[in-house]
Amino acid sequence: MKRLVTMLDAPASTPSADLADRYRGAMLGLAAGNSLGLPVEGFLRPYIVRLHPGGVRDVAPEERTRSWDDDLAQAVVLAEAIVERDGFEIGDLAARLLAWRRENGRGIGHHTWRVLDTIERGTPAEDAARLVWLETGQNAAGNGAVMRCAPAALRWRSEPGRLIAETHQSALVTHHDARCGWSAVAVNATIAASLDGRTIDIEDLAASLDEAGAPLTVVDAVRAVAGCRLDALELDHDNTMGYTLKAMQTALWALEQPDDFETVVTAIVNAGGDTDTNAAVAGAALGAKHGAAAIPARWLENIRGTDVIAALADRLYEKSAG
DSSP states (O other): OHHHHHHHTSOOOOOHHHHHHHHHHHHHHHHHHHHHHGGGTTBOHHHHHHHOTTOOOSOOGGGGTSOOOHHHHHHHHHHHHHHHHTSOOHHHHHHHHHHHHHHTOTTOOHHHHHHHHHHHTTOOHHHHHHHHHHHTTTOOOBTTTGGGOHHHHHHSTTOHHHHHHHHHHHHHTTOOSHHHHHHHHHHHHHHHHHHTTOOOOHHHHHHHHHHHTOOHHHHHHHHTTTTOOGGGGOTTOTTTTTBHHHHHHHHHHHHHOOSOHHHHHHHHHHTOBSHHHHHHHHHHHHHHHHOGGGSOHHHHTTSTTHHHHHHHHHHHHHHHHO
């Protein structure tokens, strides 16, 4: 763990005004990517090309009046838990997720639904995800934890040990598989570095995760991103669509690109697969790198409650600076 903590403990180089904008960028970037990808979620790339010959380019206007999708909604739930308690514990986060499911639940994944059902029937929140994981053959590693993890990076970007621990905790409420927790750690490490104006070398990240005890599947998936083309990630592959490592790789790939926010996020959506989650995770990372000003205003205009999202980002910034 020491190497990973040391890597995250490097000096920051971002002026405070820019840092506040990057905090907003991370949360609003998550919202923008999630919303852009929704209409083609689960589609293969050739089908998207047939439906949208010019590519998906804009957030659907209907999003102005619709409830938030699960990627954004769960990230907001996590952010609220953090700012209200300056941390969180599994029982509290589970209760908040159950309340969200009752009030909205839009887009919730089958695995998360099953874990929350288990909790609602009386299983302690600390045990539910593990029991469901065992019941499903110890092979459930969906992207439901990595899609919501960004607020932990925003709160604890200056406290590497706490960032790693809290990111793991935020995953465990629904996803017990170690690949889920460690892929979230990888993404949050890059988000924290991006907020501080730094870029983490892919090989250094892989080696640090390996030393910290991450599964080799996570380490190898990180290494595979270095210098790769988007096509090589096979985001619309039937057998790995919705896999936590695919969402992680998408965020790492996005940060390696020299293009602007819009170009990279639209490329990810038009590559197909679990488009809303892949773009949400990448959007959070790119927003942390480029700031809220880089997100197309026309996208944000079609997303409900951006003022609430921005205010949460501001509170996370205040907590991190406090």
